[in-house]
Amino acid sequence: MCDVNHHGFTRPGYLIDVKAESIAAEGALFTRALAHYANAGLTDHQIRGLLDVSREYHAEQLTIRVRMAQLGEQAEQKRGRLTPERLAERKVLLDERAELFRADEELFFTYAARGQELLTDEQLELISDIYHAEKDEGLSALERALSAAIGPNYQFTRTVAL
Template sequence: MCGVNHKSFARPGYLIDVSADSIAAKGALFTRLLAHHGEVGLTGEQIAGLLDLSCEYHGRQIEIRIEMARLAEEIEHKRGRLEARAIAERKPLLDRRAELFRADEALFFTFAARGHELLSDDQLDRIDRIYHAEKDAGLAALARSLCNAVSPTFYFGPAVTS
């Protein structure tokens, strides 16, 4: 086992990161849909609509994240002892940052739903199949490593030694 105390060291085997990141996509939405536009059968109008939504989402997300960064700087304790009064004064700022974190995730779901409104049920079924096939292939490629990170006895194939 590595003896270096890496940043965010709660990562057994360096495969699992337990940070408190938002589930919201960063920057762009619908990338898989757009990458598979032919297989999914997207029309030019649908592609333009998805691109417009992605652009609007990104702009609104940047606004939220700029405000979160501004608040983080304001919350930061810069000098001296951190006393109860200073902590209490930061509570409204911490609450606002938590609200913005929630807004960021809600924004993701709002825009994803708006994108789904542009698609037929058949197109959604096609992209679901593509997504799950890609995800399953990625997880299958990592299966031995993930199992060995937890315990070599969890994997029923040949032991991985490197």
């Protein structure tokens, strides 16, 4: 019998569930820049370069994530009692997972920097403006949905990161 509350089971009292997840983009990089290639004035060379960076990033990330999944499966408690010996065995697996988690995030920054080398400062600024406009639009839609769910007397406040 597995005694862990896995995802998908009811967890009452949670509207928003915050998980310890990597900040690394999932699978692809520069999707916004590529989606707005005309507005950003990307050349064919820049587009091909960003696609190559994204493909290489995804391949390396997949290797890391598969190994993390393997280690997670090995570490999972499936039967019996967690004895000190079994905990010690899992510590080795968890240490490797932690190293891979960090490698995943470092990979993100390494490949983001490689892609940015292909772009001008003006293009980076324009892509950043597009990102923030899309993010603000999404947050406004979320705020309206939450306000409708909670009621008209609740006020949301926004903080601005500097």
